[in-house]
Each structure stands twice: as structure tokens, then as C-alpha cells.
Amino acid sequence: MFFLNWQEGQNVKQIKMKQFITFVRKEFYHVFRDPKTLLLLFGMPIAQIVLFGFALTNEIKNTHIVVCDYANDNASHRLINKIEASKNFEVAKIIMDHREIESAFKSGKIKMTIVIPPNFESDLKHFNKTQIEIIADASDPNTANSLNNYASNIIMDYQNEVMPESKGFMQINTQIRMFYNPELKGAYNFVPGVMALVLLLVCVLMTSVSIVREKELGTMEILLVSPFNPILVIVSKAVPYFFLSLVNLSVILLLSTTLMHMPINGSIVLLYFASAILILTALALGLLISNVTNSQQAAMLISLMGMLMPTLLFTGFMFPIENMPLPLQFITNIVPSKWYYIIVKSVMIKGLGIASVWKEMLILSGMALFLLVVSVKKFKIRLE
Amino acid sequence: MRTLIFLLSKEFRQIFRNTSILRMIVAMPIIQLIVMPLAADFEIKNINISIVDHDHSSYSKKLADQIIASGYFKLNDYSATFSQSFEEFETDRSDLILEIPKNFEKDLVRENKNRLFLAVNAINGTKASVGSTYLARIITNFNANIQQEWRETTRLSSSPNIEISTLNWFNRLLNYPYFMVPGILVSLVTMIGVYMCALNIVKEKEVGTIEQINVTPIKKHLFILGKLIPFWVIGLFVFTIGLFGVGRLMYGIVPLGSIALLYAYLGLFLVAVLGIGLLISTYSSTQQQAMSLAFFCMMLFMLMSGLFTPIDSMPEWAKWIANLNPVTYFIEVMRMVVLKGSGFADIKMYFLIMLGFALFFNTWAILNYKKTN
Numbered sequence: 009m010f011f012l013n014w015q016e017g018q019n020v021k022q023i024k025m026k027q028f029i030t031f032v033r034k035e036f037y038h039v040f041r042d043p044k045t046l047l048l049l050f051g052m053p054i055a056q057i058v059l060f061g062f063a064l065t066n067e068i069k070n071t072h073i074v075v076c077d078y079a080n081d082n083a084s085h086r087l088i089n090k091i092e093a094s095k096n097f098e099v100a101k102i103i104m105d106h107r108e109i110e111s112a113f114k115s116g117k118i119k120m121t122i123v124i125p126p127n128f129e130s131d132l133k134h135f136n137k138t139q140i141e142i143i144a145d146a147s148d149p150n151t152a153n154s155l156n157n158y159a160s161n162i163i164m165d166y167q168n169e170v171m172p173e174s175k176g177f178m179q180i181n182t183q184i185r186m187f188y189n190p191e192l193k194g195a196y197n198f199v200p201g202v203m204a205l206v207l208l209l210v211c212v213l214m215t216s217v218s219i220v221r222e223k224e225l226g227t228m229e230i231l232l233v234s235p236f237n238p239i240l241v242i243v244s245k246a247v248p249y250f251f252l253s254l255v256n257l258s259v260i261l262l263l264s265t266t267l268m269h270m271p272i273n274g275s276i277v278l279l280y281f282a283s284a285i286l287i288l289t290a291l292a293l294g295l296l297i298s299n300v301t302n303s304q305q306a307a308m309l310i311s312l313m314g315m316l317m318p319t320l321l322f323t324g325f326m327f328p329i330e331n332m333p334l335p336l337q338f339i340t341n342i343v344p345s346k347w348y349y350i351i352v353k354s355v356m357i358k359g360l361g362i363a364s365v366w367k368e369m370l371i372l373s374g375m376a377l378f379l380l381v382v383s384v385k386k387f388k389i390r391l392e
Numbered sequence: 393m394r395t396l397i398f399l400l401s402k403e404f405r406q407i408f409r410n411t412s413i414l415r416m417i418v419a420m421p422i423i424q425l426i427v428m429p430l431a432a433d434f435e436i437k438n439i440n441i442s443i444v445d446h447d448h449s450s451y452s453k454k455l456a457d458q459i460i461a462s463g464y465f466k467l468n469d470y471s472a473t474f475s476q477s478f479e480e481f482e483t484d485r486s487d488l489i490l491e492i493p494k495n496f497e498k499d500l501v502r503e504n505k506n507r508l509f510l511a512v513n514a515i516n517g518t519k520a521s522v523g524s525t526y527l528a529r530i531i532t533n534f535n536a537n538i539q540q541e542w543r544e545t546t547r548l549s550s551s552p553n554i555e556i557s558t559l560n561w562f563n564r565l566l567n568y569p570y571f572m573v574p575g576i577l578v579s580l581v582t583m584i585g586v587y588m589c590a591l592n593i594v595k596e597k598e599v600g601t602i603e604q605i606n607v608t609p610i611k612k613h614l615f616i617l618g619k620l621i622p623f624w625v626i627g628l629f630v631f632t633i634g635l636f637g638v639g640r641l642m643y644g645i646v647p648l649g650s651i652a653l654l655y656a657y658l659g660l661f662l663v664a665v666l667g668i669g670l671l672i673s674t675y676s677s678t679q680q681q682a683m684s685l686a687f688f689c690m691m692l693f694m695l696m697s698g699l700f701t702p703i704d705s706m707p708e709w710a711k712w713i714a715n716l717n718p719v720t721y722f723i724e725v726m727r728m729v730v731l732k733g734s735g736f737a738d739i740k741m742y743f744l745i746m747l748g749f750a751l752f753f754n755t756w757a758i759l760n761y762k763k764t765n
Contacts, residue, residue, distance in 0.1 A: 042678070042680070044676055044684050044685055045681060045684045047684060048683075048684035048687055048688050049684075052688060052691065055688075056691070056695075059692075059696070059710075062710070063695075063706050063707060063713075065701060065706075067518065067521070067705055068702060068704070069704065070704050072704070114728070114733070114735075115738045119704075138555070139556075140555070140557075141558075143561055144558065144560050144561065145562055145732075146560035146561060146566055147563050147571055147727055148571050149560075150568075150571075152560055154522065157526070161529070164532065181505065181507045182510055182527075182528055182531055183507055183509050183510065184524050185509070185510065185511050186512050186524075187481070187511055187512060188513060189515050189517060189520070192514055192517035192520055194518075196514075196515050196516075196517065197518075213683075214680075217680055221678075221679070224598075225598075305413055305595065306412055306413055306416065309420065309587075312587075312687075313416070314420075321427070321431045321432065326432075327432045328438075330438045332431050336430060336431055353484075360482070364482070
């Protein structure tokens with residue numbers, strides 16, 4: 009008797025499993041039969057990696073500048089040649105009248121002007137003293153700051169060249185070693201960020217929209233009145249995105265190691281494990297969003313503006329967290345991707361092990377668990 | 393004309409009756425505009441530094457003092473051994489380690505040279521290069537000072553000196569939000585234009601109500617105008633709130649140039665952007681598709697617009713993409729007119745280019761829009 013019951017239970021379990029797999033397959037079809045969605049899913053990470061890797065840099069190169077050369081003597085020509093030789097600057101124009109400076113700035117392309125005073129060479133020779141004025145377009149404060157620094161360094165270099173006798177007198181040399189990223193590639197900073205961004209995007213946005221879509225079109229009603237467990241309906245919606253995210257992650261890692269020559273110094277298992285936790289967090293969030301909205305447009309707006317922007321802002325890969333006002337710094341702590349970003353940087357680039365990142369892992373897991381519980385609790389079986 | 397008025401009143405009613413979306417359309421950009429410039433501060437000023445001082449001389453202390461006094465660096469720890477500091481370094485608590493060797497002062501005086509060691513956490517390449525440049529400059533200054541001191545005491549002749557004075561035009565105090573707010577405002581207006589327009593039309597397709605419109609004698613261009621005008625108005629509205637509400641009240645940004653000029657450009661820009669939204673809608677049949685396409689385009693537009701990273705530094709092929717991006721031009725115009733006070737003569741070319749974009753996208757979209765399946 010007992011045995012029969014057990015067998016029956018086993019059968020029911022098997023049938024349920026079969027149903028579940030059927031549902032998951034249905035969801036996979038949904039995704040794969042829509043090439044435009046696939047474009048977003050796979051085209052985006054690739055495009056982002058390429059752009060961040062090759063096109064986007066905060067480094068300042070080839071800035072167009074104007075030199076206002078009142079001196080027009082040998083010394084000033086040598087200085088101009090030296091400026092032109094650096095990769096940071098491109099001398100667009102040499103002018104003789106300071107009234108042209110303002111119009112050059114206003115028409116856009118010029119970011120800096122260097123003003124060399126008359127009698128530059130003779131002042132330098134006879135009085136040992138002269139002045140140079142740097143005018144920067146500070147509407148972009150960062151660029152202005154860096155440009156000022158670069159230009160000052162060039163002028164100081166020039167000054168040292170002019171007077172070789174002071175060399176060797178109490179000279180301090182600084183030996184600089186760049187750790188972890190000796191070539192100062194932007195990719196080292198961006199790739200972990202792009203990973204977090206893509207995983208969140210795929211999971212939160214796609215999950216919430218695809219669930220709400222069924223609500224909007226009315227097919228959700230059909231699913232809810234079926235004998236299949238409603239929670240499993242939702243879970244089966246999340247499963248394809250879970251796997252797609254892992255595939256995406258692999259694509260990103262593959263691209264960054266082959267195209268960008270980035271190292272994976274730490275354990276790759278740990279990397280995938282951390283990613284899986286982030287994906288679960290994101291899926292739970294997507295689920296939560298789908299619970300509180302009824303239209304795809306609203307779901308998308310919440311996911312995009314409420315989720316994507318904070319990720320972009322508060323993860324720390326685009327904007328330095330330590331510069332933010334304190335309340336915002338506090339907010340960054342509740343953004344899951346911030347912790348993920350720290351983990352990926354430590355594991356992938358610094359090659360650290362679980363001993364150094366267990367705290368971050370714990371925080372991330374806590375978030376995942378909390379969001380999963382809340383979203384399942386909030387899930388409504390009944391339509392209002 | 394009467395048909396158009398009917399269509400418009402239908403669209404506006406539809407928008408105003410969906411309060412949750414309407415609220416989001418207005419609230420989200422404002423919140424973002426308030427938060428983003430505060431967060432998006434690239435200026436590198438809080439570099440955490442560890443100093444390992446093996447010398448403990450008056451020179452080494454003076455150097456440390458000068459570094460901290462510069463305002464760019466925050467002293468994280470002042471350790472006795474390198475390995476101690478390296479632990480801080482590994483866990484990201486410090487970004488730079490400066491190691492001052494033993495007998496730093498003595499060797500400098502006796503042998504006329506010495507060497508400092510600087511370890512930089514270079515994962516964030518920008519921060520690393522800016523940080524080490526600042527530090528190198530402080531060390532050079534320190535070097536020049538002690539050279540000068542010795543020369544004075546030993547009565548050597550003074551060396552030639554070029555004084556450098558820097559002026560910061562257009563943003564004297566190097567206020568970062570001045571730069572970011574106009575750019576972010578543009579990106580928000582673009583997002584609203586592209587997403588709202590694309591999704592609104594596709595929703596009619598998905599739900600099936602577009603069929604009802606297709607069987608009426610409404611002309612193609614009237615239907616499209618009916619869809620575009622409401623979002624054009626919303627775009628203007630959001631821009632106004634952003635410029636006057638957030639920009640002026642919160643950040644104190646008063647455009648130097650003509651406001652009429654800004655609005656004229658905005659009007660043209662919105663036509664181009666809505667054309668893109670329309671185009672996306674003609675290529676998709678579900679909202680999810682439209683969203684995917686729109687998102688993909690938006691990502692390219694935002695990243696390649698010079699909003700966050702300078703276009704001048706991009707490689708040639710990337711500059712081409714940036715130049716084919718309408719958002720690039722509006723961001724530049726905003727920054728020029730708002731911060732530098734550029735006039736119409738300065739941005740004539742920009743008007744022509746945007747006109748080209750507007751014509752191109754809208755013509756393509758209208759040609760591609762079909763009333764029949």
C-alpha cells in the first residue's frame with residue numbers, strides 16, 4: 009500500500025517535471041524566435057565591449073589648441089614645436105592677436121590657448137624670468153584640468169632643456185610602477201562594469217517585460233487557471249534568461265581575453281559563481297517589477313530608469329564613488345552591482361581568492377535571498 | 393486639419409489617462425537630472441595614498457606634508473613597511489603607495505640624487521595616470537624648492553624660470569555640474585522621444601487598434617503627425633522643467649546665450665529624434681522588439697555622443713560614428729550656447745546638419761510605414 013502511494017507520488021513528480029520542462033521550452037522558443045530581441049541580448053554586450061575597449065577613453069589625446077605667439081622668436085618656435093610633438097596636443101592655429109581667442113573658443117573646436125608674451129627669448133636670456141599664460145576652456149572642468157597639467161609639464165620640460173646646467177643638482181627621480189594594468193588600458197576598468205550592466209539588463213528588463221506582456225495580452229489568465237503551479241509559471245519564465253545570461257557572460261569573457269588581452273588571474277569558477285548570484289538577484293528584481301505593473305511600457309520604464317541608471321551611476325566603474333556626496337555614497341551600498349563589480353575586479357584582475365571577497369559575496373547573496381523571498385511572497389495568483 | 397485635431401485630442405487623452413506612465417515621464421527625468429550630476433563627478437580629488445617612510449627625516453616629512461596639503465590626496469596610512477601598505481592597496485583602500493627610501497635626505501645632499509618609488513593601482517587607468525601626474529608635479533615642485541633653498545644658502549646663481557599662469561574661461565570655479573547638466577538634459581529628452589514614440593505606435597500594433605485606424609480614410613501623414621506632435625510637446629515640456637526647474641534652481645545654471653536659439657534647436661532636434669522612434673516602430677511588431685531596438689540605439693547614441701568621454705580622444709572610425717549621431721550635435725550646441733554664449737553664427741552648421749538628420753530619418757520612416765499588411 010505504502011509502496012503504491014510512493015510510486016504514484018513519484019509519477020506525479022515526474023509529470024510535474026515534464027510540465028515544467030515544457031514550459032521552459034516554450035519560453036526559449038519565445039526568445040529565439042524573435043531576432044530583434046536576440047540582437048539586444050547578444051549584440052549589446054559585443055558592441056559595448058568593442059566600444060569601451062577601443063573607442064571610449066577619458067584620456068585626452070589630439071586636443072586642438074591655439075597658440076597666441078606675440079614673441080615669434082627662436083625660443084617661442086622651439087616651444088611650439090615641442091607642444092606639437094606631444095600626442096596630447098594638436099596646434100590648430102598660431103595667431104598674433106588675443107582678440108581672436110574668444111571667437112576661436114566660441115566656435116567650438118578649440119579647448120586651450122597658450123599665450124607667449126613678446127620678448128620671450130630675450131627675457132628668458134637676460135632676466136632669467138618670463139611668463140606664459142594658459143587659457144583653458146573650462147566648460148569641461150576635467151579636460152581643462154588635465155590639459156593644464158599636460159601643458160605645464162611640457163613647459164617645465166622645455167625649461168629644463170634650456171638650462172642644462174641645473175641638471176644633476178639634487179635631482180629626485182621617481183620610479184613609477186603601474187600595478188595590475190601596466191598599459192593603463194581602459195578595458196580593465198570597464199569590462200567588469202559591462203558584465204554587471206549586461207547581466208542586470210538582460211535579467212531585470214527582459215524578465216519583467218516578458219511576464220507583463222502575458223498580462224497585457226491576456227494569456228497570463230490562461231496560464232493561471234491551468235492546473236500548473238503558478239509560481240512555476242514564473243520560474244519557467246526566468247530560466248531561459250538565467251542560461252542566456254551565463255552564455256552572455258562567457259561571450260564577454262571570451263571577447264575581453266581575445267580582443268582586449270585581458271587576463272583572468274583568479275578562479276573562473278568563483279567568477280561564474282558570483283555571476284550566478286547576481287543573476288538570481290536580477291531575476292528576483294525583474295519578478296518584483298512585473299508584480300507591481302500591468303503594462304509593458306511601465307515595466308520597461310521602471311527597469312530602465314529605476315534600475316539601469318542607478319547601475320550605471322552607482323557601480324563605480326563610470327563615476328568614482330568617493331567623489332559623490334555622502335547620501336549618494338550610502339545609496340551605492342544597496343546597489344547589488346557595486347558588490348559584484350568589486351568581486352569581479354578582485355578575482356579577475358587582481359587574482360584574489362575567496363578569502364578576500366567573502367564579505368562581498370555574503371552581501372550579494374543576502375540581497376539575492378531577500379529579493380527572492382519578497383518577490384515570491386508578493387506574487388499574486390489572482391488577477392484583480 | 394480637422395482630422396488632425398481629432399487625432400491629437402485622442403493621443404493627448406490617451407497619454408493623460410494613463411497616469412502611471414505620465415507620472416514616470418515627468419518624474420523620472422527630474423530625479424535623474426537632480427541625482428546624476430551629483431554622482432557624475434569625474435574630477436579626481438580623493439586619491440587615497442599610503443606613504444611608506446623609511447627615512448623619517450625632515451625632508452621626507454616635508455614631502456609628505458606637501459602631498460597632503462595639495463588637496464588631491466587623502467592619507468590612508470603612514471606605515472613602516474611596504475608589505476603593510478600593500479595590504480591596504482590590495483583591498484582598494486589605497487590607490488597609491490609612495491615609498492621613501494632610507495637615507496633619502498642624506499643621499500640627496502651628498503650624492504645630489506635620489507630615487508622615490510611609486511606604486512599605482514592602475515585598474516582605473518584614468519585615475520592612475522591623473523594621480524601619478526599630480527604626484528609627480530608635487531615632487532618636482534618639492535625638488536625645485538629644495539634646490540632653490542640650497543642655492544640661496546650656497547649663493548649659486550638662480551636658474552631661468554618660466555612662470556605659468558592658468559586661466560579657466562567659461563567656468564571659472566571648475567564647477568562640474570555646469571558641464572554635466574546640459575548634456576544629461578539632452579540625453580533625457582532623447583530617451584523620452586525615442587522610447588515613448590516607438591512604444592506608443594507599436595502598442596497600437598500589438599493590441600490591434602492600429603487596424604481600426606488603417607481602415608479609416610485618415611491619411612498616412614496625418615496619422616504620423618498625430619503621433620509625433622504630442623511627444624514633441626512633451627519633449628519641450630520636460631526640457632523646460634529640466635532647464636529652468638532643475639538647472640537654474642538647483643545648480644544655478646543660467647544660459648549665457650540666447651534661450652530662443654536653444655529652443656529653436658531643440659525643436660529641430662526633437663523632430664529628428666521622433667523620426668528615429670517612428671522608424672524603430674515601423675520595423676517592430678511587438679513592444680519587446682521595439683524596446684530592444686530602441687535600447688540598442690540609445691546605448692550607441694549615449695556612449696558615442698561625447699557625454700561622458702571626449703570625442704577628440706576617439707580613434708578615427710569611432711569619430712565617424714560620433715559624427716553620424718544626432719545627439720552629439722545637440723550636446724555640443726547645448727554646451728556652447730549655455731556655457732560659452734555662442735550665437736547663431738557659431739552654430740549655423742549645426743542647424744544644417746540637424747535639418748539633414750530630421751529629413752533623413754522621417755523620410756525613411758514614412759516610406760517604410762505601411763497602412764496595409
